[in-house]
Amino acid sequence: MKSYPYLLVGLLIAGCSSLKPEPPVIESVKAWEQHIELKVDQKPSLMPVRYRIYRREGDRFILAGVSETAAGYVQVWRQNDQDTGGTYYLRRLSSAGIESGNSNPVSAGFRSMTDDEWLDMVQMASFRFFYDFGHPVSGLALERFPVDFDDVVTSGGTGFGLMGFPVAVERGWITRNEALERIQKMVTFLGKADRFHGAWSHWLTGTDGKAYPFSKMDNGGDLVETAYLIQGLLTVRHYFSLDTPAELKLREDITRLWETVDWAWYLRYPDSKILYWHWSPDYGWEMNFPLVNWNEVMITYLLAMASPTHPIPAESWAEGWQSGKHLNSNTFYGLKLEVGWDHGGPLFFTHYSFLGFDPRNLRDNLTNYFENNRTVALIHQRYAAENPKNYPGYSAESWGLTASDNPWGYGAQEPVREDNGTISPTAALSSFAYTPQESMAALKNFYRTHKGKLWGEFGFRDAFNLKEKWYAPSVISIDQGPIICMIENHRTGLLWNLFMQNPEIAPMLIKAGFKPDPKP
Helix, strand or coil: CCECHHHHHHHHHHHCCCCCCCCCCEEEEEECCCEEEEEECCCCCCCCEEEEEEEEECCEEEEEEEEEECCCEEEEECCCCCCCEEEEEEEEECCCCCECCCCCCEEEECCCCCHHHHHHHHHHHHHHHHHCCCCCCCCCCECEECCCCECEEEHHHHHHHHCHHHHHHHCCCCCHHHHHHHHHHHHHHHHHCCCECCECCCEEECCCCCEECCCCCCCCEEHHHHHHHHHHHHHHHHHCCCCCHHHHHHHHHHHHHHHCCCHHHHHCCCCCCCCECEEECCCECCCCCECCCCCCCHHHHHHHHHCCCCCCCCCHHHHHHCCCCCEEEEEECCEEEEECCHHHCCHHHHCHHHCCCCCCCEECCCCCHHHHHHHHHHHHHHHHHHCCCCCCCCECCECCCCEEEECCEEEECECCCECCCCECHHHHHCCCCCCHHHHHHHHHHHHHHHHHHCEECCEECCCEECCCCEECCCEEHHHHHHHHHHHHHHHCCHHHHHHHCCCCHHHHHHHHCCEECCCC
16 A cells, blocks of 8 residues: 655654754735634645744734644634734744744734625635645545545545636636646546446545555445546536647546446446446445435436436436435425425435536426425524524534534434434535525634634534534545535536536436426
């Protein structure tokens, strides 16, 4: 098993722990309502570097805090309502606690923010996980941070992260050429990576693209993670539409990857209409996971029907995707739920398949998925407001249960059945396109109430559970990516517009039986 190239940086830091570090250089400063962010000259490292923060008080500087950063973004938090900011410098710390000399001093003040600035703050920080902290060889997304030193990247999380690149270019965080160069690096790597009838594995080794087992038998093709990756690739394919040699090459390379996924193979049986999640060259179909019921895999059927080279039949929509528990028609908190589990299930069901697929003004034979997803999000919000299990931290402005880390590991939280007191910021924030007012209230509450316990250099950490007095130390790619995408779909519809304009999508909508369903 190879180690991350990041590890070398950490080993160098550890090996030099008894030496005085070089003074940091503060390259830029960004002030927000409750924190100031100091960008320092630090390369990404899996072993975060510590900094002591000094603040001017009169004619001297006093210690104002300590901050750790993996990608070079030091956080200075507001101490109280009277704290208006000030002049600061940093000292880098070795692992033995030896201080460097002083950085250059900078001045900044905390400030009120418009709603657009709140959204900028969250999207920009979340995108860093994919850009500043992308794997140095492949460019693909890490599964999570913090991580061990294994050289593991994730295919589905990479697809979500890819969709953040058009957002970053349009909002001026990186240039078009920077995005193009990084995405081409990723696409070239994916073209050389292990594939199984065209599907990638859930995890890959980031230096050579070999399949890395997600579990013992899950060491081959993962069709759902592949669908998330293709969703992202088709979105960026349409974005880079210029007839320059570089953009033409990127589009051609993405098309080649898209057209070599053998979706029909994953029907498993002759004349089958149901897709299966996994296939392994060692274990065949032993995972035996049919893709049915209302869950996160809808995009898999949509893309499999849209494939220009290996499509599945139109009947798979009704006889495959809808063949399990799908219809509901019950009412929760005064809201009728047409499709899905009682109380809606975990919120990621309403996010992962809809980062690119635009459900607005469309209806299949069962529902308008935009309206249904909005209902699910509102059920979550009203459930938290009622708080039937009396968990601390739940309210109308602190809501959202989904798959995330929790105090006992990782699980799919949902109202009633699987509610253990864990709230995941991605649940409410990735629902912005459905519930903008309720999601904005949650965003401000998470940030103002929990501050640095919940917010870090990559945006909101994964989850918190106040009953257990626990905050996740982690960020996870499949939770950070939807935050960027669904906030942008709320703001401009950018990613929905890009994905839906791919030429393969309109025929697929007809194939699946979607019809216009405009809402007032």
